[in-house]
Amino acid sequence: MPAPSETEYNRSVAMAEAYYGLVPEIIKVVNKENPAVAQIYIAAMELMEDGELADDEREAVILAISRYNDCHYCARTHAALGYAAGLSKEDIEAINRGHLPESERLKAVVQATRLILDKSGWLDEEDLSQLNDRGITRMHLYEINALISLKTLSNYINHVAQTKIDEGLDQLFPIMAEINQEGWAEAPDKTNV
Amino acid sequence: MEKPSIAEIREEAQEKFGLMPGFFEETGSYTTAPAAVYLIADEALLKGVLTRREQQAVLIELARYHNSRYDAVVHARMALDAGVPAQTVGHLLDGEAVDDDRLQALVEATRLSCERRAWFSPNELKELRQRGVQRGDLYEIFAFTGMKKMTAFTHHISDFSVEAPLRPLDKRMGDRFQQPADPKRQRLFMG
Numbered sequence: 001m002p003a004p005s006e007t008e009y010n011r012s013v014a015m016a017e018a019y020y021g022l023v024p025e026i027i028k029v030v031n032k033e034n035p036a037v038a039q040i041y042i043a044a045m046e047l048m049e050d051g052e053l054a055d056d057e058r059e060a061v062i063l064a065i066s067r068y069n070d071c072h073y074c075a076r077t078h079a080a081l082g083y084a085a086g087l088s089k090e091d092i093e094a095i096n097r098g099h100l101p102e103s104e105r106l107k108a109v110v111q112a113t114r115l116i117l118d119k120s121g122w123l124d125e126e127d128l129s130q131l132n133d134r135g136i137t138r139m140h141l142y143e144i145n146a147l148i149s150l151k152t153l154s155n156y157i158n159h160v161a162q163t164k165i166d167e168g169l170d171q172l173f174p175i176m177a178e179i180n181q182e183g184w185a186e187a188p189d190k191t192n193v
Numbered sequence: 194m195e196k197p198s199i200a201e202i203r204e205e206a207q208e209k210f211g212l213m214p215g216f217f218e219e220t221g222s223y224t225t226a227p228a229a230v231y232l233i234a235d236e237a238l239l240k241g242v243l244t245r246r247e248q249q250a251v252l253i254e255l256a257r258y259h260n261s262r263y264d265a266v267v268h269a270r271m272a273l274d275a276g277v278p279a280q281t282v283g284h285l286l287d288g289e290a291v292d293d294d295r296l297q298a299l300v301e302a303t304r305l306s307c308e309r310r311a312w313f314s315p316n317e318l319k320e321l322r323q324r325g326v327q328r329g330d331l332y333e334i335f336a337f338t339g340m341k342k343m344t345a346f347t348h349h350i351s352d353f354s355v356e357a358p359l360r361p362l363d364k365r366m367g368d369r370f371q372q373p374a375d376p377k378r379q380r381l382f383m384g
Contacts, residue, residue, distance in 0.1 A: 033329035121346025122376035156311030
């Protein structure tokens with residue numbers, strides 16, 4: 001198999017630096033092997049920030065998916081990003097333990113995410129009606145599906161690559177030192193696989 | 194990166210696929226983000242590490258795994274167009290082994306990724322590597338897995354139609370990939 005082209009590798013690095021201000025570990029591990037995949041992740045995550053979901057809803061969904069897949073890396077990076085997007089420390093701790101956030105709005109978004117994942121999208125009329133009564137529309141469901149797409153990609157990569165947490169995450173996001181991470185997904189070497 | 198308008202999605206889809214896919218039409222009525230994500234991924238993976246044939250074999254396995262008739266029809270057509278023999282496409286749709294060792298290894302890697310959510314043991318990774326499935330291949334499989342979860346789950350929710358040019362192939366699918374009578378939740382949280 002030919003090595004990834006230097007041009008594509010450098011393109012991913014430039015995209016990451018422009019979007020994140022640095023090259024996160026997940027981008028480093030993917031870019032070495034398949035720059036196209038690194039570029040999808042960066043471009044699509046940026047695009048989802050411009051979606052219809054509110055910032056805190058989007059991050060709550062991402063944490064719920066990452067908890068579902070037991071992703072140690074996304075649980076922590078999106079704890080930091082989720083806090084910056086308006087999630088409370090308590091909500092982040094709760095979602096990452098498989099529990100629920102406090103507000104009804106975020107609770108509904110997280111429960112919709114888990115329902116879609118648990119039923120592989122086979123929501124029946126009753127599910128849809130109950131979600132709709134709680135303010136979860138097709139827009140929410142379809143953007144949740146798009147986030148499931150992107151987090152499946154990153155969660156699975158992190159399982160295989162055992163991606164290390166980015167150095168300096170605590171300095172960039174001081175809240176990380178205050179968050180209780182007990183009961184969160186652990187890196188693969190600490191988990192029975 | 195700004196989210197495109199539905200008109201821009203329609204124009205790009207028409208240029209790329211020659212039609213507006215049902216998935217784009219359905220989601221685009223509510224939000225253009227899913228279609229835009231799909232288009233980004235589709236374009237980027239033209240420069241992926243898997244060949245067109247390999248990509249389509251992986252995508253058929255993902256359609257089969259997620260029980261998505263829409264995706265099965267679309268990717269059966271694209272596999273045929275990419276040069277995968279009709280008999281091989283039939284085997285892939287039915288989850289049967291195929292003669293091509295490389296395709297078979299990729300299909301098994303895809304299935305295992307889905308079943309285990311990519312929690313491979315070191316031995317499984319070693320075995321895949323020995324069969325020629327490298328990290329770059331796996332990462333591309335994961336990208337396709339995400340994309341097909343998005344289209345399959347959306348199709349399960351809304352049951353949008355297969356595009357008109359694909360309906361003859363849809364008919365030939367027979368009763369494959371029907372909705373389960375009583376889909377159960379697989380994994381429950383306290384929430």
